[in-house]
């Protein structure tokens with residue numbers, strides 16, 4: 001690896017850059033997780049966290065990755081042989097679907113072209129035909145991190161209501177939480193799955209389930225095997241600010257600080273900032289003469305942009321040049337998108353000049369890798385940033 005000066009540019013769509021204020025909070029001495037000081041921290045974090053999900057209902061916090069929180073959502077609400085409806089909107093949707101099968105669920109799966117989000121008309125027609133209510137849950141990835149497409153969860157809810165179907169709605173917000181507008185209560189979501197390492201500006205290591213009353217009721221009859229992920233003992237211990245096992249004490253310090261920072265900025269402003277940076281990024285991509293993978297402008301992601309490279313170009317070679325020359329990490333193409341896209345993360349602890357630096361690195365890297373582009377992309381993005 002060449003020697004680089006200055007800070008590494010971590011512009012993958014998560015894990016994201018952790019603010020110094022959060023790092024300083026995490027660096028505090030670890031305390032007794034069964035003592036009074038911890039109880040205060042636990043109660044405070046558990047009281048503040050639901051707002052980020054757009055809910056007043058409880059959020060279960062696990063020491064674990066997002067994948068663990070996926071599993072928690074399934075095993076707490078479903079029983080062996082239950083049918084779930086899944087939409088193959090991208091790499092992460094496929095992984096969640098595979099997990100459901102591995103856990104002994106029947107998966108009814110709807111393919112997509114990976115350039116569009118969940119088709120709410122399909123949701124309505126499939127659920128309307130399911131008159132015996134075989135389908136117990138609908139699984140949706142809100143923001144597909146592999147494609148940069150954001151599904152319209154409010155429309156999915158309306159489709160479920162129009163079909164008059166009682167299935168649970170399970171939504172993955174791992175790359176949209178605290179960066180793209182999300183409303184657990186208003187959209188009638190039953191379990192929202194989240195993680196710490198993206199919009200929340202924390203290191204990886206925490207997984208979340210925001211849980212509706214309907215999901216809690218379902219959990220009382222659900223018979224998939226569960227132990228570590230079982231909501232019940234965690235929610236009981238949480239009443240006093242504790243966990244039934246050793247929680248990730250220092251990440252909770254960080255979470256408290258991250259929640260303070262989000263509150264200071266205001267969630268509507270956080271969402272608007274992400275949309276603005278996404279719009280400036282798309283202006284750059286368009287000016288370069290390249291194509292954004294997301295094919296529906298209503299579904300452009302606020303947290304990342306997946307860029308298609310021209311035929312014959314290896315997107316990973318472009319990423320390699322950018323890492324070598326400018327010490328910047330970009331997201332790779334996942335699954336069937338390997339080699340054909342690179343992903344620019346513009347979420348979390350991020351501002352106009354971080355975006356300007358990021359896009360400058362991408363523009364220079366594309367040219368150095370021999371990709372034929374119009375070098376007016378950065379200027380187009382700056383014009384968007386100047387205007388708004």
Ligand SMILES: Cc1ncc(COP(=O)(O)O)c(C=O)c1O
Nearest residue numbers: 065066067092145172174175195
């Ligand atoms: C949308 C989405 N779902 C699930 C996951 C899996 O989360 P983790 O890697 O924290 O287990 C990711 C990870 O990037 C993701 O982006």
